[in-house]
Amino acid sequence: MTDDALAGALALVDRALEAYASDPAAVATLRGYRARLQEPLRVALAGMVKAGKSTLLNAIIGEEIAPTDAGECTRVVTWYRYGHTPRVTLVPVAGEPRSLPVRRTDGRLALELGGTPPEEVARLVVDWPAAGLRALTLIDTPGIGSLSTEVSERSMRFLLPEDTPSEADAVVYLLRHLHATDLQFLESFRDTAAGRSGTVNSLAVLSRADEIGAGRIDALVSARTVADRYRRDGGLRALALAVVPVAGLLAQGARTLSQAEFAALSEVAGLDRDARERLLVSADRFVRADPALRTTPQARQSLLDRFGLFGIRLAAVLLRSGVTEPTPLAHELARRSGLDALLRLLGDQFTARAAELKARNAVLGVETLLRERPAPDSDAVAAVLERLTARAHGLAELRLLAALRTGTVALPRERAADAERLLGGEGVSAGQRLALPEDAPADAVGPAAREALQRWRRLAESPLADRATVEVCRVVIRSCEALLAERSAPLTPGLVLTGD
Ligand SMILES: Nc1nc2c(ncn2[C@@H]2O[C@H](COP(=O)(O)OP(=O)(O)O)[C@@H](O)[C@H]2O)c(=O)[nH]1
Ligand SMILES: [Mg+2]
Numbered sequence: 101m102t103d104d105a106l107a108g109a110l111a112l113v114d115r116a117l118e119a120y121a122s123d124p125a126a127v128a129t130l131r132g133y134r135a136r137l138q139e140p141l142r143v144a145l146a147g148m149v150k151a152g153k154s155t156l157l158n159a160i161i162g163e164e165i166a167p168t169d170a171g172e173c174t175r176v177v178t179w180y181r182y183g184h185t186p187r188v189t190l191v192p193v194a195g196e197p198r199s200l201p202v203r204r205t206d207g208r209l210a211l212e213l214g215g216t217p218p219e220e221v222a223r224l225v226v227d228w229p230a231a232g233l234r235a236l237t238l239i240d241t242p243g244i245g246s247l248s249t250e251v252s253e254r255s256m257r258f259l260l261p262e263d264t265p266s267e268a269d270a271v272v273y274l275l276r277h278l279h280a281t282d283l284q285f286l287e288s289f290r291d292t293a294a295g296r297s298g299t300v301n302s303l304a305v306l307s308r309a310d311e312i313g314a315g316r317i318d319a320l321v322s323a324r325t326v327a328d329r330y331r332r333d334g335g336l337r338a339l340a341l342a343v344v345p346v347a348g349l350l351a352q353g354a355r356t357l358s359q360a361e362f363a364a365l366s367e368v369a370g371l372d373r374d375a376r377e378r379l380l381v382s383a384d385r386f387v388r389a390d391p392a393l394r395t396t397p398q399a400r401q402s403l404l405d406r407f408g409l410f411g412i413r414l415a416a417v418l419l420r421s422g423v424t425e426p427t428p429l430a431h432e433l434a435r436r437s438g439l440d441a442l443l444r445l446l447g448d449q450f451t452a453r454a455a456e457l458k459a460r461n462a463v464l465g466v467e468t469l470l471r472e473r474p475a476p477d478s479d480a481v482a483a484v485l486e487r488l489t490a491r492a493h494g495l496a497e498l499r500l501l502a503a504l505r506t507g508t509v510a511l512p513r514e515r516a517a518d519a520e521r522l523l524g525g526e527g528v529s530a531g532q533r534l535a536l537p538e539d540a541p542a543d544a545v546g547p548a549a550r551e552a553l554q555r556w557r558r559l560a561e562s563p564l565a566d567r568a569t570v571e572v573c574r575v576v577i578r579s580c581e582a583l584l585a586e587r588s589a590p591l592t593p594g595l596v597l598t599g600d
Contacts, residue, residue, distance in 0.1 A: 105495055108488040109137055115484045116466050119477035126473055129289040133462045140182065141266065141454040142237045143446070146259055147274030149243025152307040152348040153516035156274065157240050158497040160446075161232045164207045166240055174242060177258050178211065183227025190214070191222045200224075206416055207356075219250065221577055235451050269457045270301040270450045272442075273340065273389035276294035276308055297426060300502045302340040303445055303458055306330065309345035309438060310410035317413055320345060338506045341449050341525065346438035350411040354433035362426040364395040364403055369410060369419035377417065383409055411437075448527035463489060493578055497523045500575045509568055516557075519576050522552055522583075530583050545583065553580035 113134045136142075147154040154166040157180065160514035167174065188200040190213065201208045213221060241255045306327045308311075313319030323345035330336050331343040353361075368376065379386055379393075386409065387401045395403075403412060405412060414436060415429060423429045434440055450457065466485055468477050489495055501523045503509040504516050511519065526532050531540060532546040559565055560573035 105459035105492040106137060106455040108492050109462040110134065112466055112481070112488050113137070113462055114467065116481045117480065119475045119481050120469070120473075123473065123475065126469060126475075127468065129465070133465050137229070137295070137458050137462055140233070140235055140237050141269050141450055141457060142179075142239060143270045143272060143450060144239040144241055144259060144268035145272050146241050146244065146278070147273065147307065151243065151274040151276055153243075153274055154240055155352050156272075156305065156307065156346065156348035157238050159346075159348050159355055159437075160238060160443070161228070161230045162355040163230050163351060164356050165204075165209050165227075165228060165230075167208050167211055176213070176221045176224055176242065176256070177254070178224040178226060178240045179237060180226045180228055180230075180233060180240065182230070182233035183215070184229055185227070186229065187227040189227075190216060191224040191225060192216060193220050193222045197225075207300070207376035219254075226423065235454075236274075236446070266461070269454075269461055270303075272303050272305055272446075274305045274307040276306075278309075285556070300498045300505070301450070301460075303442075303449060303452055304330070304336055304343040305348075305442060306343060306345040306346055310347040310350060310408055312345070312409075317410075317417060319410055320347065320436060323347075325436075341505075342445055344438055344441050344445060346407075346442050347410065349408050349440075350414070351434055351437035351439035353407040353411055354430045354437060357426055357430040357433070359426060360399075361403060361406065362429065364399055365412065365415045365429075366419055367393065367395050369416040376578050380409065380413055380416070448532065449527075452526070452528045453494070453498075456492075456498055459492065460498055463495070493575075493582065496575050497579060500572060501525050504572075509572055511569065511572065518552075518555075519572060522556075522576050522579050530586070533579070533583060548581055549583040553577060553584065556580060 104511060113130055117130050117134070119204060120130060143158055147153055150169075154174065155167040157166045157169075157353050158164045161180065166178070166180065186202045188209065188211065189197050190200050191197045200212070200214055201231050203212075209226065211224060211226075213224075219547055235334075241258060242252070244252050244255050259268065259271065309323035310319045313322040313324060316322075326342045327345045336343055339451060351426060368379065371379065375392070379390070383404055386404055387397050389397050407415065411433065418432050432436075463485060466481065470482055470485070475481075491502060500509070504511070504523075505525075520526070521535060522533050524533055530536070530545045530549070531538065534545065534552065536544050536548060556573050556576045558579065560570055565573065
């Protein structure tokens with residue numbers, strides 16, 4: 101299924117290259133699409149200023165490289181992609197790309213534009229040898245709805261270009277509180293021609309989730325409830341495949357926890373109850389001079405910056421409940437931060453579908469080209485395109501999934517949920533599509549797939565089914581048939597991007 105879409109898209113672009121051979125601009129565009137099909141999936145992190153994008157990007161990569169908070173570099177789009185050696189390249193709007201020095205302060209990259217004004221920078225490209233970047237290229241975007249409309253516009257132009265397909269294959273959209281600007285953005289992403297059926301390539305993160313519970317230890321539980329509410333009632337269902345709460349700062353700290361930090365956290369955890377509660381009552385109190393502590397106020401300040409009061413409290417609880425080593429502490433903190441759940445979603449929804457998402461973008465690109473610059477041979481290219489979209493079932497699944505999510509196709513709620521799952525809306529593995537328990541034996545797939553197939557065949561043959569329903573049935577039935585045919589395929593989800 102997967103290879104079909106990718107091979108088909110490559111063949112389509114090659115055919116278009118022939119048709120447009122005498123049009124240098126079109127050739128350059130098409131070559132770009134071709135290269136892109138063979139690169140890792142591009143996932144952009146988007147959201148308002150200070151939503152926690154750069155922090156979350158670091159957490160996903162597992163290294164503290166992206167600069168956070170203000171600075172001119174946070175005003176330009178920055179790509180983080182896999183490379184053997186660290187390298188930073190500035191790509192100007194006009195002129196040749198040039199290398200920038202790779203300088204780090206406290207681990208993070210000190211990205212400076214070397215005199216070029218931000219508005220003359222198309223993007224910065226950071227090549228970095230981080231394992232997490234092998235499967236995904238991550239793109240940090242400047243905040244939307246920022247005080248500077250020019251910065252905000254730059255992000256929107258990147259995510260929603262007017263005349264070309266988006267440069268990102270998928271988007272993780274961070275929101276702190278459901279804000280009108282957030283919804284507006286998600287809606288335009290969904291509706292724009294280039295981002296058509298954007299639902300299938302967006303995930304929403306309720307970011308800085310630790311702040312929702314005012315630093316209480318159960319903050320993530322409250323955040324989960326808020327995220328569930330957003331998903332149900334907030335109009336987000338039509339706009340993103342899932343909404344998950346993540347405490348990005350804690351996640352970043354957990355993935356880069358140092359021995360010294362572990363020692364300092366252990367000292368806090370080892371205090372007697374009264375002293376500990378007094379110390380952790382507020383951020384101010386935590387960093388005050390205290391002769392009873394070995395950890396200096398500066399070190400405590402740094403702990404606070406890296407983990408937040410919530411993270412320090414949580415670490416103290418874990419250390420008191422029997423965690424004794426840095427690695428298990430780091431893992432438990434990452435799990436509780438919500439990062440593991442997000443990585444699993446990225447794996448299930450994006451990485452496992454990378455071929456289809458990339459192919460979809462190439463198809464949109466060729467479609468746009470055919471529409472806007474017809475060539476003598478356009479009809480032949482259009483025919484190849486049509487055959488591809490009809491044949492590549494993965495693309496049909498994405499299209500139908502988006503239609504179901506956005507309510508363009510109306511089905512009774514339970515039926516729609518069944519269809520979405522079978523189409524891979526909760527992950528593309530056989531187990532996820534058939535709602536099998538995680539420990540189900542491989543031979544459970546056959547009977548479950550057959551049952552689903554019969555269920556959807558009955559509906560298709562029902563005299564009450566209208567044309568739209570029959571069309572849904574056709575695609576779902578094909579997904580069931582593919583499950584039966586691929587019974588030997590792995591039961592478990594696709595690649596999960598955990599680091600160490
Ligand atoms: N408490 C808390 N603070 C966070 C979290 N994520 C980011 N921050 C802080 O919020 C500020 C903005 O974060 P940044 O990642 O630069 O946001 P961006 O503008 O969206 O890239 C920084 O001071 C971060 O330390 C989080 O999960 N919890
Ligand atoms: Mg940022």
